Amino acid sequence: xxxxxxxxxxxxxxxxxxxxxxxxxxxxxxxxxxxxxxxxxxxxxxxxxxxxxxxxxxxxxxxxxxxxxxxxxxxxxxxxxxxxxxxxxxxxxxxxxxxxxxxxxxxxxxxxxxxxxxxxxxxxxxxxxxxxxxxxxxxxxxxxxxxxxxxxxxxxxxxxxxxxxxxxxxxxxxxxxxxxxxxxxxxxxxxxxxxxxxxxxxxxxxxxxxxxxxxxxxxxxxxxxxxxxxxxxxxxxxxxxxxxxxxxxxxxxxxxxxxxxxxxxxxxxxxxxxxxxxxxxxxxxxxxxxxxxxxxxxxxxxxxxxxxxxxxxxxxxxxxxxxxxxx
Ligand code: PMV
Numbered sequence: 184x185x186x187x188x189x190x191x192x193x194x195x196x197x198x199x200x201x202x203x204x205x206x207x208x209x210x211x212x213x214x215x216x217x218x219x220x221x222x223x224x225x226x227x228x229x230x231x232x233x234x235x236x237x238x239x240x241x242x243x244x245x246x247x248x249x250x251x252x253x254x255x256x257x258x259x260x261x262x263x264x265x266x267x268x269x270x271x272x273x274x275x276x277x278x279x280x281x282x283x284x285x286x287x288x289x290x291x292x293x294x295x296x297x298x299x300x301x302x303x304x305x306x307x308x309x310x311x312x313x314x315x316x317x318x319x320x321x322x323x324x325x326x327x328x329x330x331x332x333x334x335x336x337x338x339x340x341x342x343x344x345x346x347x348x349x350x351x352x353x354x355x356x357x358x359x360x361x362x363x364x365x366x367x368x369x370x371x372x373x374x375x376x377x378x379x380x381x382x383x384x385x386x387x388x389x390x391x392x393x394x395x396x397x398x399x400x401x402x403x404x405x406x407x408x409x410x411x412x413x414x415x416x417x418x419x420x421x422x423x424x425x426x427x428x429x430x431x432x433x434x435x436x437x438x439x440x441x442x443x444x445x446x447x448x449x450x451x452x453x454x455x456x457x458x459x460x461x462x463x464x465x466x467x468x469x470x471x472x473x474x475x476x477x478x479x480x481x482x483x484x485x486x487x488x489x490x491x492x493x494x495x496x497x498x499x500x501x502x503x504x505x506x507x508x509x510x
Contacts, residue, residue: 185229186301190292190325190502192222192278192285194358194469196416196461197400198423199320199333201376201390208317209336210343211380212393215400216324216331217471219358220499224289226274228301239273256291256318257298264302284360284467285325287372291318292325296502311502313344329498330404335393347501351407355474359458361484362492363440363466370434372464375427383430389422413459413471420461438466440489447487456480 193216201211231237236257238250253272261267272294276286295315299306306314308326316323316333323345324331333345350356370378379386396415403411427434441462448460448470458472458480472480477495485493 184301185227185508186297187225187227187505187507188293188296188300188502189223189225189505190289190296190322191218191220191499192224192289193218193321193324193331193499194285194360194461194463195321195324195419196412196471197393197396197419198461198463200372200423200426201380201386202320202373203336204339205373205377207339207342208320209339209341210316210320210333211335211390213335213397214321214324214333215348215397215404216321216333216345217356217358218325218327218329218331218499218501219360219496221360221494221496222276222278222284222286222289222499224274224276224286224293225505226272226290226293226297228297229271229273230268230301231271233269236269237271239271241275252318253294256294259314259317260298260302260304264304266302268302270301279362279365284362284465285321285463287319288321288325291315291322292502294318295322295326296504300504300507308501309344309346312346313342315502316343316345325502327501332397332401334397335390348401348404350404354404354407354409354412356409356498357472357474357477358496359470359472359477359481359484360494360496361444361468361470361487361490362494363444363468363490364438365491370436370464375434375436375464378434379426379430381430383426385422385426385429389426392422409457409473413457416461416471417459420463424462436462436465440487441466441468443489444468444470444484444487447484451480451483 199214327347
């Protein structure tokens with residue numbers, strides 16, 4: 184059987200940044216995200232007569248770290264199913280890979296969904312989320328529609344997974360994704376997190392403060408308090424990036440355009456627009472706004488010098504199977 188699954192990327196409003204355990208990929212901080220409708224990874228698994236899996240990423244045979252991560256991830260399914268089958272993994276993103284647009288989130292969520300079927304396993308959504316987390320922490324959240332919550336791991340044996348959060352029915356959010364650069368990121372999120380944990384004097388307080396941000400954001404989601412949700416979201420991203428700046432040697436994912444857009448968002452807010460920025464392990468700026476203001480705001484961002492692309496995302500669907508074909 185040839186199995187195809189698709190998953191969407193998600194962007195965290197309250198960020199996950201730090202691992203309690205690297206091998207198990209246990210998050211040191213909880214996170215709250217929004218799955219987006221416009222960025223997808225589509226992954227097909229084709230059984231092959233070979234001793235190892237092969238990866239074709241965006242139309243090109245991939246080796247090195249990317250292929251190794253996929254093989255290690257499929258090993259989890261092979262062990263569980265006790266089936267020594269290998270696959271050609273054909274994975275395509277409809278957006279730039281490894282640049283802070285959460286391609287690992289959609290990538291591992293789609294792969295988990297496809298592998299569950301290909302190995303004849305029967306993981307629940309929570310089970311899939313837990314296993315997707317082993318591929319990439321943020322992937323655990325892309326299993327679900329709309330808003331998803333993943334708690335921090337309490338200890339080394341806590342097998343964390345995400346779950347869907349139902350927001351207040353009147354919370355009409357959009358996320359404007361502003362692409363600021365072409366290049367793939369120089370420092371992977373895993374490397375960045377470990378460096379912060381090892382060297383940043385801000386890391387401890389980042390982890391300690393986190394539960395309060397998460398609880399307040401969840402309260403805001405449920406009570407349709409958009410302003411509080413936006414404020415916490417900006418606060419969370421700025422604190423996360425501050426741990427990077429304070430690490431030794433310090434590093435940052437911001438480009439000059441990132442800062443320009445942060446200023447723009449603050450300026451627009453001073454003029455009455457309801458919009459809040461968030462950035463991940465890359466230069467792009469994502470702006471949380473009300474649905475009714477999204478088009479007008481997107482036009483303003485499109486007109487900023489240097490902006491490559493602007494997309495208005497709505498809350499998107501969770502990971503799903505797309506097709507099964509007998510070869
Ligand atoms: O799970 P990873 O390795 O994609 O790390 C995600 C880290 C951030 O995107 C910066 C924050 C988050 O919660 O998505």
